[in-house]
Amino acid sequence: MTASARATRTPSAGPRVSAGPQVSAGEFAIETRGLTKVFGRQKAVDGVDLAVPRGSVFGFLGPNGSGKTTTIRMLLGLASASSGDIRLLDGDMPNDARAVLPQVGALVEGPAIYPFLSGRANLQRFDAADRHTSPATRDKRVDAALERVGLSHAARKRAHAYSLGMKQRLGIANALLAPRDLLILDEPTNGLDPQGTREVRNLIRSLSDDGTTVFVSSHLLAEVEQMCTMIAIMSAGRLVAQGTLDELRAEGTAHVRVTTPDHADAHRVLTGLGLTPERHGRDDVLTAELSVPGLQPETVNAALVHADVRVRGFEASGASLEDRFVALTGEGFDVAG
Amino acid sequence: MPAESTEIRIRAGGLGLTLVLSEISVLFRRLRTWAMIGALALIPILIAVVVRVSSDESASGRGPAFLNSITQNGLFVSLTALTVAIPLFLPLTIGVVAGDTIAGEANLGTLRYLLVAPAGRIRLLLVKYAGAALFCFVATLTVVVTGAIIGALLFPIGPVTLLSGDTVGIPGYFVRLLLLALYVTVSLMGLSAIGLFISTLTTIPVGAMAATAALAAVSQILGALPQLEWLHPWLFTNYWLGFGDLLRQPIVWNSFADNALLQFGYIAVFGTLAYGRFSTKDILS
Numbered sequence: 134m135t136a137s138a139r140a141t142r143t144p145s146a147g148p149r150v151s152a153g154p155q156v157s158a159g160e161f162a163i164e165t166r167g168l169t170k171v172f173g174r175q176k177a178v179d180g181v182d183l184a185v186p187r188g189s190v191f192g193f194l195g196p197n198g199s200g201k202t203t204t205i206r207m208l209l210g211l212a213s214a215s216s217g218d219i220r221l222l223d224g225d226m227p228n229d230a231r232a233v234l235p236q237v238g239a240l241v242e243g244p245a246i247y248p249f250l251s252g253r254a255n256l257q258r259f260d261a262a263d264r265h266t267s268p269a270t271r272d273k274r275v276d277a278a279l280e281r282v283g284l285s286h287a288a289r290k291r292a293h294a295y296s297l298g299m300k301q302r303l304g305i306a307n308a309l310l311a312p313r314d315l316l317i318l319d320e321p322t323n324g325l326d327p328q329g330t331r332e333v334r335n336l337i338r339s340l341s342d343d344g345t346t347v348f349v350s351s352h353l354l355a356e357v358e359q360m361c362t363m364i365a366i367m368s369a370g371r372l373v374a375q376g377t378l379d380e381l382r383a384e385g386t387a388h389v390r391v392t393t394p395d396h397a398d399a400h401r402v403l404t405g406l407g408l409t410p411e412r413h414g415r416d417d418v419l420t421a422e423l424s425v426p427g428l429q430p431e432t433v434n435a436a437l438v439h440a441d442v443r444v445r446g447f448e449a450s451g452a453s454l455e456d457r458f459v460a461l462t463g464e465g466f467d468v469a470g
Numbered sequence: 471m472p473a474e475s476t477e478i479r480i481r482a483g484g485l486g487l488t489l490v491l492s493e494i495s496v497l498f499r500r501l502r503t504w505a506m507i508g509a510l511a512l513i514p515i516l517i518a519v520v521v522r523v524s525s526d527e528s529a530s531g532r533g534p535a536f537l538n539s540i541t542q543n544g545l546f547v548s549l550t551a552l553t554v555a556i557p558l559f560l561p562l563t564i565g566v567v568a569g570d571t572i573a574g575e576a577n578l579g580t581l582r583y584l585l586v587a588p589a590g591r592i593r594l595l596l597v598k599y600a601g602a603a604l605f606c607f608v609a610t611l612t613v614v615v616t617g618a619i620i621g622a623l624l625f626p627i628g629p630v631t632l633l634s635g636d637t638v639g640i641p642g643y644f645v646r647l648l649l650l651a652l653y654v655t656v657s658l659m660g661l662s663a664i665g666l667f668i669s670t671l672t673t674i675p676v677g678a679m680a681a682t683a684a685l686a687a688v689s690q691i692l693g694a695l696p697q698l699e700w701l702h703p704w705l706f707t708n709y710w711l712g713f714g715d716l717l718r719q720p721i722v723w724n725s726f727a728d729n730a731l732l733q734f735g736y737i738a739v740f741g742t743l744a745y746g747r748f749s750t751k752d753i754l755s
Contacts, residue, residue, distance in 0.1 A: 206582075211586065234586060235587075239583075241586065245578055249501065259587055261491070262492070262594075263587040264589075
């Protein structure tokens with residue numbers, strides 16, 4: 134498949150990022166070089182060069198099993214890298230973990246709770262683990278975090294009675310116990326209802342407005358598209374794309390969609406231009422990828438008219454991010470092994 | 471950093487006591503912990519009640535040490551109960567707590583959040599060990615105190631004749647009992663360290679618990695084999711029942727010191743192993 138062959142050309146020399154105008158070069162909240170994790174004979178993460186500009190809402194996208202969570206575990210010092218370097222905020226991981234991690238809030242591979250403790254007691258426990266947070270303000274901060282994720286009413290309930298969505302909210306609250314410079318949220322909307330998903334989106338937006346860098350992993354493109362300014366795409370352990378949404382869209386190919394009763398003639402014209410038209414659903418609709426370099430949609434339209442094809446509708450569309458995502462990560466339900 | 475966050479972040483000194491307090495509170499907010507303490511408390515109660523209701527003298531001379539002294543002096547219930555609890559029940563409960571230390575957190579997934587907080591791996595190990603050690607003391611004290619109470623309720627109490635033949639008053643006896651509790655606590659510290667190490671090897675707490683308790687049994691079996699005499703001084707269970715020296719006048723500290731040294735050796739070895747394992751372990755749970 135040519136599309137995916139083209140897609141895997143992530144340059145190995147340095148991250149390919151065009152940061153927004155507000156970000157000066159080198160100002161990254163997360164920066165990895167050649168990050169690799171080998172389990173046995175399998176490379177779970179393979180030479181990943183991430184560059185997450187400060188202040189961005191960065192989407193970390195990839196199918197299940199593509200190495201997102203393993204990457205996050207290495208970023209946070211939970212797992213050691215087989216090779217490669219990690220810079221998190223102003224320190225090297227894992228060596229500077231003690232200085233860096235208090236500035237980082239994280240939700241890793243779903244929430245984890247002590248089922249026999251209340252939601253509030255759970256958060257107090259995690260807050261106590263950080264010796265840099267003040268015990269004097271602990272209760273206040275815990276309550277504020279619970280309030281922020283809408284769990285105040287269930288704060289005293291034992292956490293084993295929490296629903297999946299409530300546990301997820303508790304996990305997010307844990308990341309918000311203190312003001313953070315960086316939030317790393319692994320699948321934050323897992324288990325949430327549409328309402329909860331929207332709340333999380335708004336929460337992330339407001340945190341970002343406060344200047345927090347938010348790094349969100351997800352396997353759902355739509356979700357990332359709605360929240361993020363930049364994305365990186367993982368596939369089978371490799372980083373296959375990284376950049377702003379527009380950049381990634383531009384890398385895809387545009388489509389033309391022709392509605393005509395003369396589909397045989399139209400097919401011939403499009404083929405003559407070097408395209409490979411496909412007929413969809415209704416017989417009189419043809420679509421084709423504009424895969425010929427330099428070929429503009431208007432040229433296609435002129436060619437159709439010139440050949441006396443009766444065109445009822447003509448539509449040119451930019452590449453959808455979804456096509457791009459599928460092209461990069463492959464289709465189907467198979468989990469990358 | 472903005473001014474308001476001075477209230478949130480503090481300069482951390484030393485171990486950071488709040489995590490120790492949090493650990494203790496989590497340990498004692500578990501139903502399981504109280505179930506074990508309750509079961510430990512049942513041992514002296516069971517012994518005292520059985521001795522009280524059966525006036526049968528034919529059993530005299532048999533059964534655990536000090537059993538026959540109970541009818542004359544209720545203060546001996548604690549001693550009898552400790553003797554019964556040390557080989558099996560105490561190591562079992564210690565196995566549960568020590569085996570759960572790291573593996574339990576890993577199993578819940580909370581380990582990753584403690585480490586990301588960041589708790590610090592060495593600090594977390596120390597805190598976990600401190601929690602297990604505290605449980606050893608509470609467990610032992612439970613047996614001793616419950617024994618003293620039920621003994622006083624069901625039997626006459628009075629000055630106690632020690633193993634050396636001397637007699638101490640009730641306050642003096644309680645000082646000895648406290649020393650005894652301390653002795654047994656120290657005895658269990660080596661096992662706790664072993665449990666902590668095993669706990670770093672797995673994410674399945676039940677496995678670590680069982681392995682720890684099983685090791686206590688194995689060590690006692692080896693200790694019972696005369697053919698392995700040379701090995702006995704190195705077994706962590708070797709001095710477990712050697713608290714008799716504390717019941718002499720004056721107190722003979724030899725076995726206390728030997729025991730403490732041996733347990734310290736086990737703490738050093740298995741503490742180092744636990745650190746070696748845990749400090750570089752990939753937390754994938």
